[in-house]
Amino acid sequence: MAQHAKTLPHDLGAPEFVDRWRARALVIGAIFGALGIILGFLAGDGWNHFLRAWLHGTMISFGFCCGGMALLMTQYLSGGKWGLLVRRPLEAMTRTLPLVFLYFLPVGIFGMSFKQLYLWSRYNTDPWGAWKQHLISATQAHSIYFKHPLLNPVTFWCVSIFCFASWWLYTHLLNKWSLQRDADTAPNVPYWQVKFENLSGFGVVFYTLTLTAVSIYWVMSLDVTWYSTVYGLQFLVGQAYGVLALVILTLIGLSKAEPIKTIMRITEQHDLGKLCFAFVMLNIYLAFAAFLIIWSGNSPEEIPWYLDRVRGNWGVVATLDVVFHWLIPFTLLLSRDLKRIKGRLAVCCCVMIFARCWDMFWLIEPNFKDAARNLHFSIGILEYLTVPVAMIAFWMAYYFTNLKTRPLVATNDPHLEEILEPEHAHA
Numbered sequence: 001m002a003q004h005a006k007t008l009p010h011d012l013g014a015p016e017f018v019d020r021w022r023a024r025a026l027v028i029g030a031i032f033g034a035l036g037i038i039l040g041f042l043a044g045d046g047w048n049h050f051l052r053a054w055l056h057g058t059m060i061s062f063g064f065c066c067g068g069m070a071l072l073m074t075q076y077l078s079g080g081k082w083g084l085l086v087r088r089p090l091e092a093m094t095r096t097l098p099l100v101f102l103y104f105l106p107v108g109i110f111g112m113s114f115k116q117l118y119l120w121s122r123y124n125t126d127p128w129g130a131w132k133q134h135l136i137s138a139t140q141a142h143s144i145y146f147k148h149p150l151l152n153p154v155t156f157w158c159v160s161i162f163c164f165a166s167w168w169l170y171t172h173l174l175n176k177w178s179l180q181r182d183a184d185t186a187p188n189v190p191y192w193q194v195k196f197e198n199l200s201g202f203g204v205v206f207y208t209l210t211l212t213a214v215s216i217y218w219v220m221s222l223d224v225t226w227y228s229t230v231y232g233l234q235f236l237v238g239q240a241y242g243v244l245a246l247v248i249l250t251l252i253g254l255s256k257a258e259p260i261k262t263i264m265r266i267t268e269q270h271d272l273g274k275l276c277f278a279f280v281m282l283n284i285y286l287a288f289a290a291f292l293i294i295w296s297g298n299s300p301e302e303i304p305w306y307l308d309r310v311r312g313n314w315g316v317v318a319t320l321d322v323v324f325h326w327l328i329p330f331t332l333l334l335s336r337d338l339k340r341i342k343g344r345l346a347v348c349c350c351v352m353i354f355a356r357c358w359d360m361f362w363l364i365e366p367n368f369k370d371a372a373r374n375l376h377f378s379i380g381i382l383e384y385l386t387v388p389v390a391m392i393a394f395w396m397a398y399y400f401t402n403l404k405t406r407p408l409v410a411t412n413d414p415h416l417e418e419i420l421e422p423e424h425a426h427a
Contacts, residue, residue, distance in 0.1 A: 031390075049381055
């Protein structure tokens with residue numbers, strides 16, 4: 001019996017249950033935010049850990065927002081039917097940039113002005129004097145002195161503000177032109193393809209450079225002696241890893257109702273699962289390659305960064321990071337059937353998002369003197385279980401709000417007709 005092509009429903013907006021998602025996210029954010037504030041008062045070092053955990057939540061939220069922008073531009077360059085599914089969720093992620101900027105402000109203000117996070121900002125004016133007083137090591141004093149043109153409060157703020165302004169311009173154009181293309185009555189497909197490709201081609205390169213800059217300032221410079229030429233690229237791949245998992249989770253949830261129920265075929269779901277698998281492999285390749293090069297070089301200037309993260313029980317965290325980040329997703333996504341079953345693929349994506357949060361904890365906390373090679377339980381360290389959860393929950397609520405503001409399907413997409421065709425029996 002011949003199968004007929006499906007048709008889009010009249011209402012292309014997000015279903016009503018997205019409002020319930022937002023309400024739950026707000027409740028979770030309020031509960032965990034209150035717990036984080038309480039822990040700040042209870043623990044002697046609670047407020048220091050509160051700020052470190054705030055940086056953790058900022059980096060995860062930033063990764064979803066601007067990583068979504070990078071993946072959106074990558075999709076415009078690569079093309080394919082999968083873009084019709086992911087475009088609206090990715091656009092909704094990019095429109096959360098104002099909240100991410102608000103998250104960043106306490107990092108900049110308390111990290112720089114109050115000098116709570118960054119050692120180089122605390123001893124920026126006289127590192128050798130701090131060394132003579134035994135406040136920092138000779139290696140740290142040397143690094144602060146010679147990195148002063150790069151690591152100083154003025155360049156920190158200038159680079160950060162410039163990057164946020166640039167990202168806002170790109171997110172504004174991507175979202176504005178997307179609506180204009182949908183409103184085009186022609187529709188002029190080649191014109192819009194070239195327009196988006198021209199913006200995205202330079203945009204991907206530009207974002208890679210700006211991401212490298214802010215990852216150096218916001219995270220890598222927590223350890224002033226550390227340097228890595230692949231650091232920005234690791235963040236870029238890690239962001240795509242987390243963003244893709246979140247997009248798939250969103251689509252699986254939305255597929256319970258129209259219009260995603262109509263356009264999310266098993267074929268496209270399987271393709272998104274394969275793309276996830278590719279990022280899992282690339283992520284572990286970069287991380288292992290960086291470790292292997294430093295391990296084989298065995299340079300006294302480089303190995304302390306890893307020693308801080310494998311000694312004093314940090315080895316357990318590092319091992320679990322490999323398990324969560326690579327072993328579990330790799331094993332699951334090898335299965336063709338798993339990528340085609342929504343429930344199982346959703347579990348895999350949840351593990352991947354958790355792995356991003358776990359990895360960020362491993363990157364941030366050992367930079368501080370009281371934690372390096374000395375992982376121990378304290379009330380303060382529980383802030384990592386409360387503050388980032390609250391921040392991500394509030395970000396998710398804002399994301400769901402943006403998801404409701406636009407149709408979930410780009411009606412002038414050239415792949416729309418193809419994705420509405422019935423799947424073949426062998427697909």
